Amino acid sequence: MRVVLAEDLFLLRDGLVRLLAAHDFEIVAAVESGPELDRALAELKPDVAVVDVRLPPTHTDEGLQCALRARRERPGLPVLVLSQHVEQLYARELLADGTGAVGYLLKDRVFDAGQFVDAVRRVAAGGTAMDPQVIQQLLSRRAADAHPLGRLTPRELEVLELMAQGRSNAAIAGQLVVTERAIAKHTSNIFAKLGLEVSDDDNRRVLAVLAHLDRGR
Amino acid sequence: MTTDTQGGAVRARARDAALAAVRGLVLAVAMLPVTVLCLTLTLVSLALVPIGVGVVTTPWILGGVRDVADTRRRLAADWGGVPITSAYRPVPAGANPWRRTLTMLGDRQVRRDLVWLPVDMTAGFVTALLPAVLCLYPFEGFAVAAGLWRVLADGRTYWYGFVPVTDQPTALAAAATASVLLVAAYHLAPRLLTAHFRLTRAFLGADRRELAERVRVLTETRRDAVDTSASELRRIERDLHDGAQARLVAMGMDLGTVETLLDKDPAQARLLLGQARRNSVEALEELRGLVRGIHPPVLAERGLGDAVRALALRLPLPSEVSVELPGRADAPVESAAYFAVSEVLTNAVKHSGADRLWVDLHHAGGTLRITVTDNGGGGAVVGAGSGLAGVERRLGTFDGVLAVSSPVGGPTLVTMELPCALS
Numbered sequence: 001m002r003v004v005l006a007e008d009l010f011l012l013r014d015g016l017v018r019l020l021a022a023h024d025f026e027i028v029a030a031v032e033s034g035p036e037l038d039r040a041l042a043e044l045k046p047d048v049a050v051v052d053v054r055l056p057p058t059h060t061d062e063g064l065q066c067a068l069r070a071r072r073e074r075p076g077l078p079v080l081v082l083s084q085h086v087e088q089l090y091a092r093e094l095l096a097d098g099t100g101a102v103g104y105l106l107k108d109r110v111f112d113a114g115q116f117v118d119a120v121r122r123v124a125a126g127g128t129a130m131d132p133q134v135i136q137q138l139l140s141r142r143a144a145d146a147h148p149l150g151r152l153t154p155r156e157l158e159v160l161e162l163m164a165q166g167r168s169n170a171a172i173a174g175q176l177v178v179t180e181r182a183i184a185k186h187t188s189n190i191f192a193k194l195g196l197e198v199s200d201d202d203n204r205r206v207l208a209v210l211a212h213l214d215r216g217r
Numbered sequence: 218m219t220t221d222t223q224g225g226a227v228r229a230r231a232r233d234a235a236l237a238a239v240r241g242l243v244l245a246v247a248m249l250p251v252t253v254l255c256l257t258l259t260l261v262s263l264a265l266v267p268i269g270v271g272v273v274t275t276p277w278i279l280g281g282v283r284d285v286a287d288t289r290r291r292l293a294a295d296w297g298g299v300p301i302t303s304a305y306r307p308v309p310a311g312a313n314p315w316r317r318t319l320t321m322l323g324d325r326q327v328r329r330d331l332v333w334l335p336v337d338m339t340a341g342f343v344t345a346l347l348p349a350v351l352c353l354y355p356f357e358g359f360a361v362a363a364g365l366w367r368v369l370a371d372g373r374t375y376w377y378g379f380v381p382v383t384d385q386p387t388a389l390a391a392a393a394t395a396s397v398l399l400v401a402a403y404h405l406a407p408r409l410l411t412a413h414f415r416l417t418r419a420f421l422g423a424d425r426r427e428l429a430e431r432v433r434v435l436t437e438t439r440r441d442a443v444d445t446s447a448s449e450l451r452r453i454e455r456d457l458h459d460g461a462q463a464r465l466v467a468m469g470m471d472l473g474t475v476e477t478l479l480d481k482d483p484a485q486a487r488l489l490l491g492q493a494r495r496n497s498v499e500a501l502e503e504l505r506g507l508v509r510g511i512h513p514p515v516l517a518e519r520g521l522g523d524a525v526r527a528l529a530l531r532l533p534l535p536s537e538v539s540v541e542l543p544g545r546a547d548a549p550v551e552s553a554a555y556f557a558v559s560e561v562l563t564n565a566v567k568h569s570g571a572d573r574l575w576v577d578l579h580h581a582g583g584t585l586r587i588t589v590t591d592n593g594g595g596g597a598v599v600g601a602g603s604g605l606a607g608v609e610r611r612l613g614t615f616d617g618v619l620a621v622s623s624p625v626g627g628p629t630l631v632t633m634e635l636p637c638a639l640s
Contacts, residue, residue, distance in 0.1 A: 054518065061518040085505055085514045088530040089523060108501050111494055137531060 001124055004046040005030040006037040006063055007082070008055050012107070016050065019110065023117045034062035041070040041077070048124035052107075053083040053090070064090060076101050080123045083107065086131045088138065088214075095128075095210055100203045103129035103166070119166070128166035128206045135164045138213040151193050159186045164209050168202050234406040238352035240296050241410050245345040248289070249338055255282050256334040266318070276308075276317040279327055286330045286421055287620065289337075297414035300582065304423040304430050307437060307613070325430055326423060333420035344413035351402035351409070354378075358395020362388045442614040456507055464500035468493045516555050520545045524555050525576060532566055534574055541579035544639030553615055554578075554585060554635055557608045561589045561631050564604045569593025569629055585635045595627035605631070 003025045007013040010032075017027050029040040033056040041049060049070070055062040067079040080103035081094060094102045103123040109131065110116050119129035139149070139161060152160065162172045169187065173180040187205075191198045194212055199205045255278075262278045265271030283305065290301040306324040308317050321327050361369065361377055366388040369375040375382045377391035378398075423430065471493040478486040508514065516524035522540035529536040545551065558576065565571055571593030578587050599605040599621055609619045617635035 054514075059517075083514075085509070087515055087527045089515065089519075089527040108498055111498065140533065 001048065001121075002026050002028045002044070002046045003120070004028060004037070004040045004044055004049045005051075006032070006034075006040075006049070006055060006066070007052040008032045009052075012052075016110065019113055019116070020050075020120070023113070025120070033057060034066050037063065037066045038069070041066070042073075048078040048080060048120060050080045050082065050120065053081055061090070064093070068093060071097065071099075071102075075099050076126065078124045078126065079103070080105065080120055080129065082110075086133050088134055091130060091134045092214060095207070095214075098207060098211075100128050100207055101126045104134065105129060105131045106133060118171075122166055127168075127203050128210070130165050130210065132161070132165055135161050135213075138164070138210075148194050152190060156186050156190050156193075159183060160190050160209065163187065163190075163206060164213065166206050231403060234348070234352060234403050237406040237410040238349040238402070241345045241347065241406075241413065242349040244292070244413070245342050245349070248345075249342055251285055252334050252338045252341075255285055256331075256338070259331060259334070272314050272318050276314060276321055279318075279321045279330075282330050282334070283327070286333065289417055290421060293414040293417055294582070297411045298582075299411065299414035299418055301414075301418045301422045303421070304434055306430075306434070307609075329420060333417070336420050337417070341413060341416060344409065344416055347413075348402070348406035348409045351398060351406055355395035355399035355402065358391045358398070362392030362395075366391075438610075438613040438616075441610045445610065453507060453511065456503070460503040461500040461507070464496045464503070468496045468500070471496070512552060513555065516551060521551045521554055522578060524551075525558055525578060528555075528559055528562065529574070529576060532562060532574065534566060534572060536562075536574035536576060538576045539578070542585075542639060543580065546580075546585060546635075546637045546639055550585070550615055550635060550637045553611050553617070554587060554633070557611055557617075557619075557633055558587060558589065560604050560608045560611075561633075564597070565589065565591040565593065565629065565631075568597065569595075569627070571627070571629075580637075580639055583636055583638065585637050587633045587635075589631045589633075590628055592628050594625070595623045595629050596625045597621055597623035597629050597631075608633070 001024075003020055005013065005016055005020070005027055007016060007030075013030055013032065017030050020027060028044045028046055029036075031037050031040050035057075037049075037051065037055065040046075049067065051063045051067050053061050053063045055066070064081060067081055071077050071079060075097060076099045078101040079094075081090070082105055083090075084107055086104060086106055091104050094104055101123055103119055105116075105119060109119070123129050139157070149157070158176065159172055162175060167175070169180050169183045173183045176183070188198055194209075196208050196212055199208065258278045259275075259282060262271045262274045266275065287303070290303060293299040293301050303326055305326045306320060308320050357365075358377055361375070361382060366375065366382050366385070370382045370384075370388075378394055380387060380391045380394050382388050382391050471489045475486045475489045475493070478489065513524055513527075515527040519527075520542070522542050525540070526538050529538045546554070562574065562576070565574055569591045571591035573592050575590040576587070577590075578585070580586070597603070597605065599609055599619065605619065605621060611617075612619055612633055612635060615635050615637070617633060620632045621629070622632075623629040
């Protein structure tokens with residue numbers, strides 16, 4: 001799988017290159033600034049881009065802007081955005097086009113190499129990987145108002161949280177140590193309670209849930 | 218096409234004149250009782266100082282006078298485009314009534330407010346009323362010419378202005394005068410209202426002679442700013458020392474132990490490795506919180522508008538944010554504005570009992586104006602121990618001001634203004 005990596009701090013870039021190479025990714029470019037990233041994305045046509053939000057020359061949200069720009073030109077271009085902090089505002093912008101194939105994670109998530117690599121693969125395959133912090137913020141806020149979310153059982157909330165992060169039923173089942181059948185049952189309950197249409201497509205399901213949680217604010 | 222634009226200009230001008238008349242009327246009619254009441258209460262309260270009652274009431278009443286004066290300053294800026302600056306001396310938080318009375322009476326701005334009251338109820342009243350009179354009086358002239366003279370001048374002379382009306386021809390002369398007056402109103406009404414606001418500024422504004430006062434205010438706000446930043450630094454130092462730093466030390470110790478245990482007890486080593494990793498995650502989390510408190514990343518990356526949007530998304534209440542900022546302010550101003558909004562929002566969430574919040578940011582006439590509204594129970598005050606006093610201090614460093622309107626029963630409207638240029 002061909003990866004373009006953009007990260008301005010040498011230590012982190014180096015670490016990420018080694019981590020991804022160790023998991024059989026091919027790093028076609030590891031760049032350190034916005035303009036370089038623009039070029040790499042346009043010329044190298046990677047399978048997935050792993051991008052730091054803050055990049056030179058502006059040291060603002062250059063990386064995020066590059067990613068959004070590239071996705072406007074190539075809708076559905078898989079991009080995993082990494083950051084020292086996560087903001088719902090940015091998550092919303094990444095999800096806005098509704099095509100999926102986006103990830104938005106705290107840099108700390110790299111510590112768990114297995115889960116991180118899994119997220120990169122999921123995004124490359126057109127799926128979603130949202131940081132648990134983003135999801136928790138969405139859920140905590142929802143829990144505060146009179147919302148159908150209040151009708152979910154604690155277990156269903158747990159499943160919803162993992163589902164919104166972009167995990168598949170199999171992955172959720174693995175994490176909660178139950179059968180996939182049980183998860184499928186929870187999922188259909190959740191969708192019924194939230195009034196959402198059930199979809200067999202994992203990716204569409206995640207996007208529907210995220211859109212539902214983000215709605216009306 | 219030309220006539221169209223001309224017609225449009227005439228209509229716009231007529232609208233301006235009518236608007237000036239209505240506003241003048243509102244100022245004259247609605248404000249007169251208020252200023253009379255203010256002056257009466259102040260005089261009574263001051264008379265009661267010797268018997269002690271006045272000491273308690275005076276700060277309240279002078280505060281009320283200040284609110285009235287501030288309203289007029291705001292109206293002058295909004296309606297007449299005449300910005301009026303003020304330089305009130307801050308009243309020390311938690312001071313006793315006696316000290317508050319003395320501080321307020323010693324404040325030159327407060328004394329100017331008091332002088333303004335009688336001026337406003339006389340000269341101010343007349344200048345405010347004039348545009349309305351100019352606009353409305355001509356219509357009486359027309360009515361007289363149309364036949365009203367038969368009723369008014371029934372057997373005697375009715376004076377329309379300086380025209381004695383006795384019959385139809387003289388009534389027509391009245392109408393001619395009325396036309397002249399209407400033309401005058403068309404041209405002069407907005408200017409007359411501006412003249413009223415200029416008069417207000419002459420009495421309510423802080424003038425050049427008060428530069429010394431200004432220096433004193435600056436010295437005070439600077440001391441506040443230095444105090445605030447020193448205590449902020451102390452807090453950050455303490456947080457780093459007890460938080461992230463301690464966790465890194467623990468991590469280092471764990472890793473050292475892992476090194477020695479690696480061969481002897483791999484299971485125990487693995488346990489410690491997990492613990493070290495957890496510590497690193499926690500340390501990062503704490504650092505993130507700290508960074509957010511020093512200078513939020515979104516603010517650095519996106520500027521004030523998006524930073525406030527991101528802030529609103531973190532609130533446990535639904536909120537609406539509207540932003541109209543054509544550029545970015547200087548970093549220190551942005552930061553002050555951000556933390557002010559943050560504090561006001563936190564206050565609203567904690568104390569107002571609201572279930573919805575509105576934030577509006579816009580920049581006009583060299584001023585950044587931020588309003589935060591909630592639909593809660595009201596009753597918020599800027600005073601000792603309230604978060605709003607801190608906000609006032611924070612904004613004061615940049616000559617910003619804070620106004621709170623929070624009647625019991627709500628809603629609460631907090632307005633903050635910061636003079637600044639956008640780039």
